[in-house]
Amino acid sequence: MRHKDENKNEAIFQATIELLNEIGFSDISMSKIAKRANVSSATIYVYFENKEDMLGKLYVKVKEKMSRQLIHDIDDSMPTRQICEQFMRNSMRFILENRDYFFFLEQFSTSPLVDKLYLDDTASMFTAIHEFVEKGKRNGELKPLPTLFLLSYCYFPVTQLAKAHFKGEFEADEENLQQIVRMSWDAIKA
Incomplete structure (x- = not known):
């Protein structure tokens, strides 16, 4: 199991918020978030089960x-x-x-x-x-x-x-x- 880095978690959250505000929910994807956060798509799944899990945690x-x-x-x-x-x-x-x-x-x-x-x-x-x-x-x-x-x-x-x-x-x-x-x-x- 990979170690979770709080800076990467925050970068993923920040990238998600920026993209959602730019392109909206319908066009957002995990690959776009990963690219904006400068992490691999696989890295996101170390922190979150799926896109809904990530969005729910971000909302909270x-x-x-x-x-x-x-x-x-x-x-x-x-x-x-x-x-x-x-x-x-x-x-x-x-x-x-x-x-x-x-x-x-x-x-x-x-x-x-x-x-x-x-x-x-x-x-x-x-x-x-x-x-x-x-x-x-x-x-x-x-x-x-x-x-x-x-x-x-x-x-x-x-x-x-x-x-x-x-x-x-x-x-x-x-x-x-x-x-x-x-x-x-x-x-x-x-």
Whole structure:
């Protein structure tokens, strides 16, 4: 059995993300990934059973990184409004600092592959933010709607601003982010 090199594993992941963002899921192959990562095709199979295994592990890795970033500097003692704002700021920071990861997640979430692979355990990565929202609902600070709805009003406006920023349509600056934060809070507050 060959020894696994963490640098090669990371090179394979990075090559996969780059290629997916360039050519999409339908055109990606293990040989293209190997070529981009400067490893042999056989080397990839030392690390992963097949393409689906690799993509699933990559998805989980990116989601873990994202989940840690989204709750950064948030704690239970903060008012719900401040938690929502920090969540939105953290989301924007993650997206802007990890553009390739963001676009990978966007593609993956709309791919039939996400349903094919068993990836339900990634929901547990976001337990903390769900608990903050639940607490806000119990305290009467947030509308008594499903948590997913409330979080959607905090996350998706940020993603739309980031996409517009990447296209050069809007600047993801403090002023625009603050407007989105205010609008989102107005939409979810009780």
